[in-house]
Amino acid sequence: MSDVSVRLAGTADRPAVERLWLMFHHDMSEFDGTLPNADGTFRSERLHLAFSDPDWAPYLLTGEGGGAAGFAFVRGLTGPKRVLNSFFVVRGARRSGVGLRAVREIVAGHPGPWEVAFQDANAAAVRFWRRVAAQLAGDAWTEERRGVPNRPDLAPDVWISFDSPAGADPAGAD
Template identity: 65%
Template sequence: MTSAAGDAVALSIRPVTPADRPTIERLWLLFRHDLSEFRGQLPNPDGTFRGEWLDAAFSGSEDWAAYLFSSGESPVGFAFVRALIQPTRVLNSFFVVRGARRSGVGMRAVQEVVARHPGAWTVAFQDANPGAVRFWRRVGETIAPGAWEEERRPVPGKPDLPPDVWISFRCPNP
């Protein structure tokens, strides 16, 4: 993000703690609301959305990591990483609030998160989400210029949905 003077605003990216759960839960609702546009998902009767990944990210499993992005005192996004003990890590969930989008925050955040876990990576997104299509292709080219791949995979258990788009790349060791 930039200030009114055009200077880059400090971005903090750190692992979440249990104390961050209420903040991440609120950001999760915004994330799932944004995604509902592309999959037609409705909230649960209590106004929440499915939260299995949220629960997994806070489970303490060595196979998951969660990160909170902040600008000053304001939370601006999060990332959930799974398959940390597998050969290929999965950027399971990635979200930047609308007020911080198209400012470089997303690219800076994804680069830092991926760099914390060098190796092979995959990220899924939907063709129906043009912003995600542009962003994730740019991520692939930024992290692994000319060496990233894209494929379409069926959504498990949901044959009526269009396939997800998956990009794969390798983040080198520092």
């Protein structure tokens, strides 16, 4: 899979994003030890905010043939920096360039300072986000560890920060 379409998710897309959200949390449970609720769902406050708060934007990633390839939630649209709050690519689309192209397009649509968090224990995420930062910002990005709010039992998150200039080319080079 080499093509990806990235678009703002609307109300009609919400059921697909909700199912992708479950897959995302299933993957993340490996790193944070979270179990689903009794009904098989996971906490969904961020999902609800992405579709209801004007400071958030939900994106749906679709692959060749229109299949759901992932999602991204951006918060801080009206603040001093954007945060790529949640980002997920289904396993069948990983390592194909879909994730990098999707991030590049989303970031280009919201110029300015950006932050993204991930877990050190997630080796694939560590490689991916460092590569994204280097491709989007060259050497002009930083990395720091920050404790997870209200979760002293978890290892600190890794935060990468970089700027996306206005007029950045979302196609870029892979």
